[in-house]
Amino acid sequence: MIQTIRNAWKVPELRGKLLFTVFALLIFRLGSAIPVPFIDTKMLGDYMAAQSASIFGLLNVMSGDAFAQATVFALSIQPYINSSIIIQLLTIAIPALERLQKEGGEEGKKKLAAITRYATVAIALIQAFGYYTFLRVGSGGQSLITAKGVWPALVIIAAFVAGSAFLMWLGEQITEFGIGNGISIILFAGIVARGPTMVSSMIAGVTNWSNGLDPKIYMVLHPAFILLILAGMLLLVAFIVFMDNSERRIPVQYAKRVVGRKMYGGQSSHLPIKVNMSGVLPIIFAQSIASIPATIGMFVPSAQTEGSGWYTFLDIFDTRGVPYCIVYFLLIILFSYFYNNMQFNPVEVANNLKKNGGFVPGFRPGKPTSDFLTKVVSRITMFGALYLAVVALLPTIVGNIMFLLGSSAGRNLAIGGTSVIIVVGVALETVKALEAQLMMRHYKGFLE
Numbered sequence: 001m002i003q004t005i006r007n008a009w010k011v012p013e014l015r016g017k018l019l020f021t022v023f024a025l026l027i028f029r030l031g032s033a034i035p036v037p038f039i040d041t042k043m044l045g046d047y048m049a050a051q052s053a054s055i056f057g058l059l060n061v062m063s064g065d066a067f068a069q070a071t072v073f074a075l076s077i078q079p080y081i082n083s084s085i086i087i088q089l090l091t092i093a094i095p096a097l098e099r100l101q102k103e104g105g106e107e108g109k110k111k112l113a114a115i116t117r118y119a120t121v122a123i124a125l126i127q128a129f130g131y132y133t134f135l136r137v138g139s140g141g142q143s144l145i146t147a148k149g150v151w152p153a154l155v156i157i158a159a160f161v162a163g164s165a166f167l168m169w170l171g172e173q174i175t176e177f178g179i180g181n182g183i184s185i186i187l188f189a190g191i192v193a194r195g196p197t198m199v200s201s202m203i204a205g206v207t208n209w210s211n212g213l214d215p216k217i218y219m220v221l222h223p224a225f226i227l228l229i230l231a232g233m234l235l236l237v238a239f240i241v242f243m244d245n246s247e248r249r250i251p252v253q254y255a256k257r258v259v260g261r262k263m264y265g266g267q268s269s270h271l272p273i274k275v276n277m278s279g280v281l282p283i284i285f286a287q288s289i290a291s292i293p294a295t296i297g298m299f300v301p302s303a304q305t306e307g308s309g310w311y312t313f314l315d316i317f318d319t320r321g322v323p324y325c326i327v328y329f330l331l332i333i334l335f336s337y338f339y340n341n342m343q344f345n346p347v348e349v350a351n352n353l354k355k356n357g358g359f360v361p362g363f364r365p366g367k368p369t370s371d372f373l374t375k376v377v378s379r380i381t382m383f384g385a386l387y388l389a390v391v392a393l394l395p396t397i398v399g400n401i402m403f404l405l406g407s408s409a410g411r412n413l414a415i416g417g418t419s420v421i422i423v424v425g426v427a428l429e430t431v432k433a434l435e436a437q438l439m440m441r442h443y444k445g446f447l448e
Contacts, residue, residue, distance in 0.1 A: 004434050005018075005430050005434065007438055008438060014179075014434070014437055017177065017178050017179050017437075018175070018178075018179060020177050021179050021185065024173060024174050024178060024182075025186070025189045027170065028064075028167065028170065029189065029218075031063070031066075031071065031073045031295055032065070032072075032193070033071060034071055034072045034158040034322065035072075036070050036074070036156055036160065038146050038147045038152040038155060038156060039145060040087055040144045040146055041070055043142070043144050044068060044318070046073065046134070048067070048068035055337065056156070058290075058291065059076075059291055061190075061191060061198070061418075061419055062191065062193075063074055063075070063076035063078075063190055063192075064189065064190030064191065064193040070131075070144075072159055072160075072162075072163035072166075073164075073166075074163065075124055075128065075160050075161075075163065076167065077164070077171060077186055078127070078164075078288055079120045079123040079124035079164045080120045080164070080167070080168045080183060081284060082120035082123050082288050083116050083120040083122075084116055085285050085289070086119060087112065087119060088342075091112075097112070097115075101240075120165065121165055124161045124165060125157070128156075128158075128161045128164075130295055130296075131160060132153060135152075135156070140342075143154055148319065149352075152350075153274050167186060170182065171183040174186070178431060179430060180426070180430035180433045181394075181426075184280065184284070184426045184429065185426065185430065186432075187284065187422060188422065188423055188426040188427065192423060195343055195423075198419070229357070232375075233420065236391065236394070237420065237424055240421060240424045240425070241428065243277055243387050244276055244424075245299050246274070246276075247272045247273060247274045247275060248273045248275070248380055249270040249271070249272050249361060250272075250373070250376065251269075251271075251361055252270060252271050252353065252359070252360060253268050253360075253361055254267055254268075254356070255358075256315065256337050271353075273350070273376065273377060273379055274345070275387070276336075276387065277381075277384070278335070278339035278340055278384075279425050279429055280422050280426060281427070282332045282334075282336045282385070282387060284390075284422065285334060285335045286328055286335055289327075289331050290317075290328050291325060293313065293317040294387075297314045320399065321417060325396060332385060332388050332389040332392060333382075333386070334384040336384060336385035336388060338382045340377065344377055346370045346371075346374040349373060350366060350370035350373060351366075353369065354369070360372060360373075373429045383445075388421070388439060391421055392418055
């Protein structure tokens with residue numbers, strides 16, 4: 001990774017893209033530190049610290065601590081992600097949108113992007129109003145808003161909506177003028193920015209748990225426990241990298257053909273099918289859908305009152321709860337199949353092989369080949385989906401065990417599982433984008 005960045009820095013055009021990406025991320029972090037007026041951020045921070053293991057804690061992690069501080073970028077890019085999910089699902093249900101996607105070409109993509117932007121603003125408006133309601137009710141019935149009236153409400157809601165819309169625009173600019181997918185990069189930056197806080201709180205939780213032990217046992221178990229957690233995280237990162245680079249290679253044979261006096265074809269090749277074709281998108285989208293109960297709870301004043309029905313409902317869907325884990329698991333598998341079906345069309349691949357004189361040994365060109373590819377992709381997708389789901393939920397399971405043993409570090413570890421897989425996945429995708437740019441520059445210079 002470091003060598004790839006060094007090589008990219010030597011190319012003036014790529015250096016400009018890297019600097020643009022870094023500058024955009026600096027703007028993102030600056031906006032994440034600007035609080036919205038009329039809000040008691042100290043009381044809000046104390047309340048969010050107590051809710052670190054809930055779905056609110058997950059929203060806070062994904063926003064880079066902006067959600068707990070009620071800054072301009074408190075909603076982060078969640079509205080854009082939610083609108084993208086809705087529009088992509090609607091393209092299957094609404095024929096007009098499906099035609100725009102498949103037959104509209106570049107103009108159709110622009111129209112879909114415009115619809116997604118409008119939907120983002122609408123969702124941001126709804127979420128901003130819900131967050132305002134949540135702040136107005138406050139903690140224990142005490143409002144977190146320092147001023148009453150219509151004007152403070154309009155300022156708070158408008159600031160949240162404007163921040164979310166600006167992040168959507170900034171992500172698109174990174175995608176066009178920077179390196180990698182802008183939305184994923186912003187999400188990556190938010191999680192990484194909060195990484196030191198998560199690690200320090202985890203170590204503090206282990207320390208508090210170990211303080212009740214005998215001093216001699218404490219001297220042995222305390223460092224061993226911390227090293228065990230760090231080693232587990234490193235192994236998890238290594239496993240994610242290994243699985244992300246894994247692929248199934250289907251052999252392809254090209255028939256010989258004579259054109260004029262020359263003979264073409266006859267060579268053997270392979271068709272690579274990645275185990276995890278969809279990358280981190282199923283994780284990101286599943287996390288967005290799983291956060292819907294918390295969004296709904298913001299509109300209900302009784303959701304902040306301990307003992308109420310809504311409070312119990314939200315408590316069930318915290319990041320350590322079994323219902324949350326089940327829903328999260330199923331959503332990851334669902335979105336993995338959804339995105340793989342969008343990215344890989346077996347019928348189209350089989351037809352392209354047939355046109356170019358290629359065939360898979362043992363299968364006739366055309367429908368038999370497409371049926372075989374469909375079967376292979378279905379199996380690989382299931383394996384990749386299970387890998388994503390298990391890796392995302394494994395730290396949650398370990399965190400629950402640690403929490404039952406009396407360590408509060410398990411609360412942060414549960415959220416950390418989702419964070420690790422998103423960070424590693426986005427980092428790998430960005431490095432691959434850099435390598436592709438370098439390869440393109442290399443061939444361009446060779447041809448010139």
